[in-house]
Amino acid sequence: MFAAFLLALREGLEAALIIGILLGALEKFQLQSLKRFVWLGGVAAVGASVLVGWGLNVLGMEFEGTAEAAFEGIMMILAAGLLTWMIFWLRRQGATIRQALEHEVRVETQRRGAWGLFLVAFTAIGREGIELAIFLLATRFAAGALPTWGGALLGLVVAAFLGWIVFATTYRLDIKRFFQVSNLLLLLFAAGLVAHGVHEFNEIGWIPALVDPLWDINHWLPENTFLGQVLTALFGYNANPSLTEVLAYLAYLVGIGFLLLPKPSWHVARA
Template identity: 35%
Template sequence: MLAPFLIMLREGIEAALVTGIIASYLRQTGRSAWLPAIWVGVFLAVALSLFTGAALQLMSAEFPQKAQELFEAIVGLVAVVVLVSMVFWMRKAARSIRSDLHHSVDQALAAPGGGTWALIGMAFFAVAREGLESIFFLLAIFQQSPGPAAPLSALAGVGVAVILGFALYYGGIRIDLRRFFRWTGVFILIVAAGLLASVLRNLHEAGLWNHLQTTVYDLTEILPVSGLAGTILSGIFNYHDAPTAGEAIAWVVFLAVTLFLFLKPEAGNAAKAETTGHAKV
């Protein structure tokens, strides 16, 4: 499945970019002795993310059917919010992320006796942010697409991100980060639109949303969601073969607004760009 792979790849590269910039700056300024603090923060963040995901999954298994649908709707809505915030945050932060992190490292190491904890905290919050965002997205995807394909795809995305992170850190490759984040951002917004439509479906099945239930089109005979192509489209874009008017409106309006805001040029973008273009950590 492409959606879990690409989103985990993007999340992993964002986390690797932040930790790589910090680690590279420490190495370049002769402060490599502080590197273990970065890895401690990373491991703590990964542990928190895994614990949170397991706890939410176990909690949802105890719910009755309607409560389960409501829980899935809440998780899906949270996933939409974090996906959109992730896309727009990186669009804004990428311009100055390197200089901001360098300044934060200098401040952390200048604090008497607090350098270790400050560096652990920087790495922890950078990775935990991406990890917790990923947890809500993956829960929403796993609920919509049961089976091993989605987890394996997500693990593959994380694995590729780790490899690219090390390659960036050691200077072996260059990535056009501006283009990468731009096109994966568009893809993520399309995925988020599908998740938002599925939230309305879950709310209807939970008995909380009964408006705009007229079927817009019915492709159950041509492209059923149970078929191979329908399953692939459902896994990637949350495709549904017979969407209601409410789901279609939510999908179109959400995508029109977010894509317009995301793709419109920012004033002074070219002059201020720092980590965009062929960037090397």
């Protein structure tokens, strides 16, 4: 449930910030009469995201046996890739999101008028929604349907509340710190998705297990206990993983962690 909550909270907060930036841009450019088109674009984007999520769920239920394992594995790897891309994109572009959106508002309203603004809102918020739909589908495979949808709903409610606090009151949240902490948790979650995906591919023979299991600690911490389920949903815990699962988990964490570490700056002293 916590994984779905965190994903929905983060994506929902990003969508709330986008809406706030777009509405602020309209105030800045004296285009307050077009505000409803931001909300229309946002509502349409939410509807499209729900349809995408529903379609992916229906598609997943059509598969059985090997096809089901392959679909789940592919969706988990895809979700891990999207999470990684999202973290790097926000790290690189986070400081210029406001300027980029304001530029889009200026250009599109001049080019297409109100419907250009609708398109900006629909595209920006729709990206967040479709990403969330894929993340939640992968989370459902790992944690089950009820905890996933319950956590997602709670996360979206909290995101809407926090978005209201940011833009309707004088109180300012430390959004930068929130994204830094959530980045760490989401990297661990993504590593778990990679391991889960490799596990599914082990089952259908797409990736050899090499050693299966590498260890078995079910007698200490079974996956079907409450703690085991929480660790499985959050961090990809497996009480009896294969060697390739463990290698995939470690390779992802080490590789992505290295890329995210701040690079040292070397200064050559002049004589």
